[in-house]
Ligand code: SR1
């Protein structure tokens with residue numbers, strides 16, 4: 001009988017016994033443990049065996065979320081995360097952390113320690129640039145997304161995956177926080193920067209044409225079981241070094257539209273641009289926009305090449321289909337870049353890139369830019385097909401946000 005035979009939320013002091021009992025480190029190892037979690041949901045412990053020069057990460061799901069004690073989500077999310085990371089490792093080796101084990105009782109997984117990397121959001125807030133990022137993230141997305149679709153997988157095996165990764169509670173968070181509340185504040189959880197209160201009322205709460213498009217996008221998110229998506233691919237879910245990129249934290253994963261992942265990356269690079277603009281870091285801002293363009297164009301190029309290699313469905317080989325399919329993914333990318341830009345600007349879960357902009361005028365401007373760019377992406381989504389289309393919209397919004405002051 002072990003005290004880890006029944007679930008409880010571990011404290012730092014419980015973790016050494018846990019990793020020893022589960023066999024991840026020798027019983028006599030002298031360990032140091034630090035809680036390093038930075039997300040909204042889970043607890044993350046770094047366990048170091050200094051004498052052996054080894055370390056691992058233990059990630060445990062709590063029953064209440066860190067961001068709000070009132071929000072409860074099944075601890076099964078940690079099982080989904082462990083299994084997805086193993087699938088992603090198969091499709092995109094070296095671009096996710098290695099999983100060493102998952103414990104269904106404690107809802108904890110033990111994985112590779114990536115402390116030699118930095119959390120991408122914080123590195124971007126220091127205006128560091130990552131030359132490999134566009135290459136790596138486009139490879140990650142093509143390999144994990146296209147290869148898990150019906151065009152590439154045996155159809156019954158794909159449907160089994162849809163069943164296995166049904167993720168209703170985490171999807172509900174996205175349906176509420178991303179695809180409902182930013183447009184009406186129906187749960188009174190929005191956080192609107194006071195200087196932009198009237199702008200948000202007019203541009204988001206009172207725009208019925210926008211609401212109709214968001215309703216269409218929301219039901220696409222809920223019903224388009226296209227690929228096994230990460231589901232929360234923002235820069236706080238990515239570790240970077242100049243020569244390495246690792247995506248982690250796929251607990252929101254489910255079968256959904258590919259554009260949701262791609263659009264999230266686009267939006268989060270725009271948040272990085274906001275921060276760089278407020279700090280007067282023009283070279284960094286240029287890098288952020290160039291990276292959006294390169295990432296999307298590389299995605300398209302690799303997608304078309306990979307399609308020819310991995311397509312198995314007879315009808316999917318019909319001439320013209322792959323271009324049509326890719327074009328719909330680019331439009332979805334614009335739609336979900338837009339919804340991410342808006343929800344992180346006025347919704348409950350915001351991003352430090354923007355909230356730490358100290359000058360209130362600059363922050364208000366950046367937030368107006370995000371909202372105007374988002375509306376362009378959402379309302380004209382079919383027109384966004386090339387990387388440069390996405391970048392031009394940022395430049396248009398930068399001008400329009402000044403006029404909207
Ligand atoms: C209640 S969780 C808030 C947000 O944090 C996660 O990272 C997801 O983005 C979610 O929407």
Ligand code: MG
Pocket residue numbers: 039040041232237249
């Ligand atoms: Mg997360």
